[in-house]
Amino acid sequence: MDTNLFELILSDSYIKNQAEKRILALKNYILGGIFIDSKEKKLKEAATDNPKLDLWINSIDKKVLSKITPQNIYSTFEVLEKEIKAIEPLILYLPYELPDEEVAQIGTKLRADYGKKFLMEITIDPSLIAGCALSFRGIYKDYSVKQKITDNKQEILAAFRQYVKH
Amino acid sequence: MPKTLLFEIIALIASLAVAIISLALYLGEYYKRTKEKNAKSGFQTIDATEAKSLNVLYRAIKKAQAIIGNAELAGIKIGAENRLAEKKLEGTFESQLNVARTDLEKEMSSQMNKTYSEYIKFLETLKEQNNQIQAINQEAIKQRANSIFDKFEQNLGTFLTSTEQKSVASIELELRSARQLIETYKTEQIAIIDENIISILERTLALVLAKKIPLKDQVDLVYEALSKAKVEKFIA
Numbered sequence: 001m002d003t004n005l006f007e008l009i010l011s012d013s014y015i016k017n018q019a020e021k022r023i024l025a026l027k028n029y030i031l032g033g034i035f036i037d038s039k040e041k042k043l044k045e046a047a048t049d050n051p052k053l054d055l056w057i058n059s060i061d062k063k064v065l066s067k068i069t070p071q072n073i074y075s076t077f078e079v080l081e082k083e084i085k086a087i088e089p090l091i092l093y094l095p096y097e098l099p100d101e102e103v104a105q106i107g108t109k110l111r112a113d114y115g116k117k118f119l120m121e122i123t124i125d126p127s128l129i130a131g132c133a134l135s136f137r138g139i140y141k142d143y144s145v146k147q148k149i150t151d152n153k154q155e156i157l158a159a160f161r162q163y164v165k166h
Numbered sequence: 167m168p169k170t171l172l173f174e175i176i177a178l179i180a181s182l183a184v185a186i187i188s189l190a191l192y193l194g195e196y197y198k199r200t201k202e203k204n205a206k207s208g209f210q211t212i213d214a215t216e217a218k219s220l221n222v223l224y225r226a227i228k229k230a231q232a233i234i235g236n237a238e239l240a241g242i243k244i245g246a247e248n249r250l251a252e253k254k255l256e257g258t259f260e261s262q263l264n265v266a267r268t269d270l271e272k273e274m275s276s277q278m279n280k281t282y283s284e285y286i287k288f289l290e291t292l293k294e295q296n297n298q299i300q301a302i303n304q305e306a307i308k309q310r311a312n313s314i315f316d317k318f319e320q321n322l323g324t325f326l327t328s329t330e331q332k333s334v335a336s337i338e339l340e341l342r343s344a345r346q347l348i349e350t351y352k353t354e355q356i357a358i359i360d361e362n363i364i365s366i367l368e369r370t371l372a373l374v375l376a377k378k379i380p381l382k383d384q385v386d387l388v389y390e391a392l393s394k395a396k397v398e399k400f401i402a
Contacts, residue, residue, distance in 0.1 A: 133391075157360050
């Protein structure tokens with residue numbers, strides 16, 4: 001496996017879905033470079049329909065990409081895809097979408113705690129109100145504000161009743 | 167009496183007839199012996215003797231006939247006397263019978279009157295007894311009716327008391343179950359209200375916090391959750 005390419009892909013891909021898309025986009029880009037003729041290539045300004053992906057592909061060191069040849073492209077990407085698939089992600093349930101910077105920060109922190117190959121998935125669940133819930137290897141744990149309300153339900157209701165009495 | 171006389175007459179006639187017949191037989195036997203004797207001695211004497219004996223026989227027969235005639239006359243006389251006596255007797259008997267009948271009638275009449283009066287007495291006694299028995303029966307029926315009414319009253323009282331108790335018990339049970347139902351409903355409603363309060367709170371917080379909490383605070387909450395998960399070793 002081309003460790004450089006793998007590390008390159010993982011370096012700023014903190015979400016598993018994102019890493020898979022990037023691998024696929026890169027594969028298509030390289031395949032396009034191999035099989036599409038020069039005229040068509042000129043017409044196509046972007047490698048993909050997604051500007052962010054295009055930006056990412058363009059930011060990759062060409063030296064790394066040059067190692068991929070028509071002979072090894074499929075095997076390389078097969079290995080990459082397998083590797084990515086084998087990683088068990090941490091699923092983050094957030095009540096709202098986070099900007100990429102914050103996602104990157106969280107991803108960096110997680111990799112600092114659990115290793116470079118750590119990936120996550122983000123699912124939006126507005127019912128959580130604030131905070132987040134985590135799911136890892138099939139086990140779900142809720143650290144959200146909603147869960148805190150549920151845990152302290154009796155105190156909240158007691159306070160409410162007190163308030164209503166007075 | 168007449169019957170005895172008749173028998174005597176018949177006996178007399180019979181005895182006469184027997185005498186005549188025996189005499190005839192004797193004579194016949196005598197004649198026969200004489201004939202035999204004569205046959206031995208000679209036939210001449212036989213005819214004279216025969217004539218003699220026939221004469222004797224004829225005279226005997228005539229006497230016998232006369233006797234029979236006299237006997238018949240006597241018999242007729244006796245018969246007539248008998249009939250007369252019979253008639254007399256019948257008259258006597260009839261008069262005596264009438265007397266007896268009259269006496270009997272009188273006696274019967276008196277006996278019947280006696281019997282009738284006794285029967286009337288008996289009926290009156292029966293009537294009296296009947297009245298007594300009727301009175302006793304009425305009394306007994308009255309007492310029985312009274313006792314039945316008393317028992318009925320008692321049973322009714324017991325039944326009403328037990329019914330009342332059962333009704334009260336069932337009403338109490340109903341009340342208890344109704345109260346329990348109300349309590350359960352109250353508890354359920356309070357639980358529903360509590361749930362509603364919590365859901366309202368959650369919705370309110372969701373609406374308010376989404377606008378009020380800055381991004382930094384929200385990210386801090388995520389970091390806090392991740393720290394807790396690390397402490398709990400949730401992510402291995």
